[in-house]
Amino acid sequence: MVSIRDVARLAGVSVTTVSRVINRRGKTSKATEERVWRAIEVLQYRPNLLARGLRSQKTRLLGLLVPDIDSPFFARLARYIEEAAYQRGYNLILCNVGEDPKKERHYLEVLLQRQVEGIIFPRVSDESLLFRIPSLSRVPYVVLDRTLEHEEAPTVKLDNLAAGALAASHLLELGHKKFACISGPQKITVCRERLEGFLARLAQEGIPSHDVLVVEGDFKIEGGRKAMETILSLSSPPFALFCMNDMMAFGAIQVAKERGWRVPEDISVIGLDNNPLCEVFSPPLTTVAQPFDRIAKEGIALLCKLIEKKKIRKKSITVPPYLIVRQSTAPFQEQ
Amino acid sequence: MVSIRDVARLAGVSVTTVSRVINRRGKTSKATEERVWRAIEVLQYRPNLLARGLRSQKTRLLGLLVPDIDSPFFARLARYIEEAAYQRGYNLILCNVGEDPKKERHYLEVLLQRQVEGIIFPRVSDESLLFRIPSLSRVPYVVLDRTLEHEEAPTVKLDNLAAGALAASHLLELGHKKFACISGPQKITVCRERLEGFLARLAQEGIPSHDVLVVEGDFKIEGGRKAMETILSLSSPPFALFCMNDMMAFGAIQVAKERGWRVPEDISVIGLDNNPLCEVFSPPLTTVAQPFDRIAKEGIALLCKLIEKKKIRKKSITVPPYLIVRQSTAPFQEQ
DNA sequence: CTCAAGAAGGAAAACGTTTTCGAGGTACTC
DNA sequence: GAGTACCTCGAAAACGTTTTCCTTCTTGAG
Incomplete structure (x- = not known):
């Protein structure tokens, strides 16, 4: 292993000077800098970051x-x-x-x-x-x-309140009257915020919260499937569904199709995240995108x-x- | 920062001994070990991995x-x-x-x-x-x-030869006579191997390589789409298609559906990787799985x-x- | 010419470990 | 009782840097 000492020797300067040149701190003459850089080049010297971190407390x-x-x-x-x-x-x-x-x-x-x-x-x-x-x-x-x-x-x-509201607004603009939501785990704060934003926006249009069917999922495909089964057992299309992530939307749509419902004709579904697979899913998924x-x-x-x-x-x-x-x-x- | 020196002082032993106890190397009496571990516990000492790595040349x-x-x-x-x-x-x-x-x-x-x-x-x-x-x-x-x-x-x-052969075998068993393949970039060796395995297996059943339509993709959805467009312009269903990864299969199927073809009735498609989204895609994708x-x-x-x-x-x-x-x-x- | 200030650079300490070498003690063998 | 092996442990060097402190030299002002 070639060390800073070798560079110093070859350049004919002290270790201190080499360090100064490398870190561009302290004063050094143009001529020495030149010599040091050349020595570094010749020896293919690369500082040992463990040593640097140990001494300087900066590990990057x-x-x-x-x-x-x-x-x-x-x-x-x-x-x-x-x-x-x-x-x-x-x-x-x-x-x-x-x-x-x-x-x-x-x-x-x-x-x-x-x-x-x-x-x-x-x-x-x-x-x-x-x-x-x-x-x-x-x-x-x-x-x-x-x-x-x-x-x-x-x-x-993400501004989760805004995200929930955005989903609601989109569905409202399409003229929907009946709404359901597959949420993530409610112990997670972001889910509560998304729900709050969604319901608040609906409330603005006179749709009371207790009219919205909310079922909890787990952010995964399987959770979306299960939640959709619950929803379809309690309510019947047409309605609009907001899923708190795309994966659950994928699962939910799958179940809907298995049961013979059409998306979006019978059920409008909006997801959240903008997973790259939204595009290739059928139907391609409308979603509230996160700017990752x-x-x-x-x-x-x-x-x-x-x-x-x-x-x-x-x-x-x-x-x-x-x-x-x-x-x-x-x-x-x-x- | 509490260092090994502090531990040594509190335990009433040398730094060497503390190091020995921690690394379980060299002989130490039960009694000293006990004292050292207690000191470590009391001080909540954690070794600095930079220093250890620097000295021992083992950074893990x-x-x-x-x-x-x-x-x-x-x-x-x-x-x-x-x-x-x-x-x-x-x-x-x-x-x-x-x-x-x-x-x-x-x-x-x-x-x-x-x-x-x-x-x-x-x-x-x-x-x-x-x-x-x-x-x-x-x-x-x-x-x-x-x-x-x-x-x-x-x-x-992956045993890519086997993978190609596996895809071919499956399609052959289903009785297919006409085959196409969307490959990955041919400059990548694994793609060449997969193709080789696929064609060799078909050849075993008397299907010559020049009867198989091979189009190059880029392992991405869009590449799958483009390749499928090429294939459909040169050949018409029914046929069986082997895609060298699932993403391209998703793209290909999408194009097929847009053109009014049914999968799997008109075109059988098999992918490769076993992407988790195979399950949720419609139709759920048959694939050659990699044991990641x-x-x-x-x-x-x-x-x-x-x-x-x-x-x-x-x-x-x-x-x-x-x-x-x-x-x-x-x-x-x-x- | 003197003096102060600044520029350039070196010696050595320091960072927190592990490792080498060796010292001291105890137990066992002959 | 002497010699030897082994167990337990400590002092100090080493790992490769940065940083502190100090020296020397040059320059410019008065």
């Missing part, structure tokens, strides 16, 4: 703690997080925690041991765990896509500010959703 | 260099890679390189600077780049899902052996595909 390392990288949602988010981190010169340690609280706790410890400068949580699974780790208070973190009960937690997420790129970008930006101990204007950021109309929603028609 | 860090984490294929693979790495006590640095050779090169350098013990490449984009980095020769690596031209490169991948879990597991196992400089039996491993029959394939019927 971030932890990415994600529930399930093998889900379109998180994979998408991870991609943009990586992009934003890369642009700022940070590397990411990938921690896929699944449903395993032990693994989550373990990873949290390991990240701290690795001296990460910050941690980004796309949806933390168990927030109480988070704050039970004492040393965590020393490293900045940002939570994406989830509202934490914890008072001061910095978060970046902005969420990730704002998240990393916020985290960096926290790391640099800058003044923060707002510790919680919401980004607006937007509507993508495809073919799973259609004007209401009397049957 | 792996690089994961992936073309696009936001693709179902790689996300799935990444998930199982993470799982396998986690079980062996390794952490992963996530490098998403996209189509950007500069980024790939940069990440390769950074990984080496971070002293990773190995690198795992699910499909390396440009292999020549790989071997142009001189220092890379010092760190072990494994390539997944791609055959490299480079002589000795350790790889783990095994590929990832064998890949990490191989990498670990290389790191530990163990004797390797085989540097290249192939794992068998398996067939999942759903509803996009049906017995051939005269129209």
Whole structure:
């Protein structure tokens, strides 16, 4: 391994000077800089980042703690997080925690041991765990896509109230009168917010909340199927359905078709997320899109500010959703 | 920051002893061990992994260099890679390189600077780049899902010949006589292998290769669409279609339906990968499944052996595909 | 000419571990 | 009783950087 000492020797300067040249800090003459760079080039020298991190306390390392990288949602988010981190010169340690609280706790410890400068949580699974780790208070973190009960937690997420309202508005504009909703787990704050936005918008048009059939799902295809079965056993088309993510919408539509209902003629369905498969599904799914790129970008930006101990204007950021109309929603028609 | 020195002081032993206890190497009496562990507990001491890595040359860090984490294929693979790495006590640095050779090169350098013990490449984009980095020769690596031209490169991948044959067998058993294939880019070795397996199996039944319509796609939905348009302009149903991944099959089926053809009645379609969305697609897609879990597991196992400089039996491993029959394939019927 | 200030660069400490080497003690063998 | 093996443990070096502190030299002002 070629070290900074070898560079110093070849360039005929001290180790200190080499370090100064590399880090562009302190004064060095043009001539020495030239010699140092040439020596680096000749020896193909690359600084050892472990040593640098150890000494300088700056590792340029971030932890990415994600529930399930093998889900379109998180994979998408991870991609943009990586992009934003890369642009700022940070590397990411990938921690896929699944449903395993032990693994989550373990990873949290390991990240701290690795001296990460910050941690980004796309949806933390168990927030109480988070704050039970004492040393965590020393490293900045940002939570994406989830509202934490914890008072001061910095978060970046969709404007979920607006998202619910957007879905409602679209369905109302199409003339629908009867509504159902497949929600995510209600213990998750974002789901409650989406529902609130949806119902509030309907209420504005004189549709009372107790007229809207709300069934809880699990954000997965299978949960969407089950929820749709419940809905169809309690109510009959035509109606308009808002699913709190696209996966559940896929499951729900599948069940509807199996039962002989047509989408969108009998049932209009709108999803949420804008999963890339919306386009290829049949019918292509109308959805409330999340701007994943902005969420990730704002998240990393916020985290960096926290790391640099800058003044923060707002510790919680919401980004607006937007509507993508495809073919799973259609004007209401009397049957 | 509480360091090993603090632990030593509190336990009334030397730093050496604390290190010995933690790493379970060398002899220590039960009594001292007890005292050390208690001190660690009291102080909530956690070793600094940077320092450990610097001194011991063992970072327990792996690089994961992936073309696009936001693709179902790689996300799935990444998930199982993470799982396998986690079980062996390794952490992963996530490098998403996209189509950007500069980024790939940069990440390769950074990984080496971070002293990773190995690198795992699910499909390396440009292999020549790989071997142009001189220092890379010092760190072990494994390539997944791609055959490299480079002589000795350790790889783990699907048995692509078998995969192609499996698709052919299934379609033959259904009685089909006319075949088409949407391939991935032919410059990729795995695609050539799949095609070879497919055509060889057909040839066994007396169907000559030049009777099979092969169109090249790009592994994406849009590529599947375009390829299908070409196929339908050159040939007319009924026929059986083998797509080299599921995404292209989705696109192809979409086009077929738009043109008024029925799947599977007019066109039987079989995909490859077993994307989770096969189930929810309509019709649910018959496919040749890749055992992602095994590929990832064998890949990490191989990498670990290389790191530990163990004797390797085989540097290249192939794992068998398996067939999942759903509803996009049906017995051939005269129209 | 003197003096102060600044530019350029070096020696050594420091970061927090592991590892090497060796010291001291105890138990066992002959 | 001497020699030896083994167990237990500590001092100090080492890993490859950055950072602190200091020295030397040059320049310009008065």
